[in-house]
Amino acid sequence: xxxxxxxxxxxxxxxxxxxxxxxxxxxxxxxxxxxxxxxxxxxxxxxxxxxxxxxxxxxxxxxxxxxxxxxxxxxxxxxxxxxxxxxxxxxxxxxxxxxxxxxxxxxxxxxxxxxxxxxxxxxxxxxxxxxxxxxxxxxxxxxxx
Numbered sequence: 001x002x003x004x005x006x007x008x009x010x011x012x013x014x015x016x017x018x019x020x021x022x023x024x025x026x027x028x029x030x031x032x033x034x035x036x037x038x039x040x041x042x043x044x045x046x047x048x049x050x051x052x053x054x055x056x057x058x059x060x061x062x063x064x065x066x067x068x069x070x071x072x073x074x075x076x077x078x079x080x081x082x083x084x085x086x087x088x089x090x091x092x093x094x095x096x097x098x099x100x101x102x103x104x105x106x107x108x109x110x111x112x113x114x115x116x117x118x119x120x121x122x123x124x125x126x127x128x129x130x131x132x133x134x135x136x137x138x139x140x141x142x143x144x145x
Contacts, residue, residue, distance in 0.1 A: 019056045021128035023047060033111040041066045060116060073108030
């Protein structure tokens with residue numbers, strides 16, 4: 001019985017280590033794809049790992065609204081001047097003032113959807129197992145059975 005608990009503890013510890021390596025790889029890949037203008041989106045990432053009896057879960061979120069806008073895009077909308085009497089911008093070198101403008105919307109780049117899909121997670125996990133798994137063999141767990 002003690003051997004079983006010890007083996008389970010080793011397997012769980014190894015699983016956590018593999019998960020951490022996979023999460024690090026995925027975050028590195030997401031970092032390379034995140035649209036970078038001010039750094040606000042990049043800095044907003046939240047990672048939460050949970051460990052159940054037989055399932056390890058990782059949740060990666062970018063809670064900033066900018067993540068939704070850049071990943072999914074935006075619909076056409078009106079932009080109103082809020083902190084001043086008018087919006088100010090330039091078109092062909094001419095300064096324009098307006099109380100509101102019609103924004104045509106933007107097309108999403110799907111940077112998060114493409115990067116954090118199931119196949120990429122699988123690749124990150126396999127790479128983590130290859131990188132860390134070489135250090136441990138079934139003998140380490142089962143004593144040469």
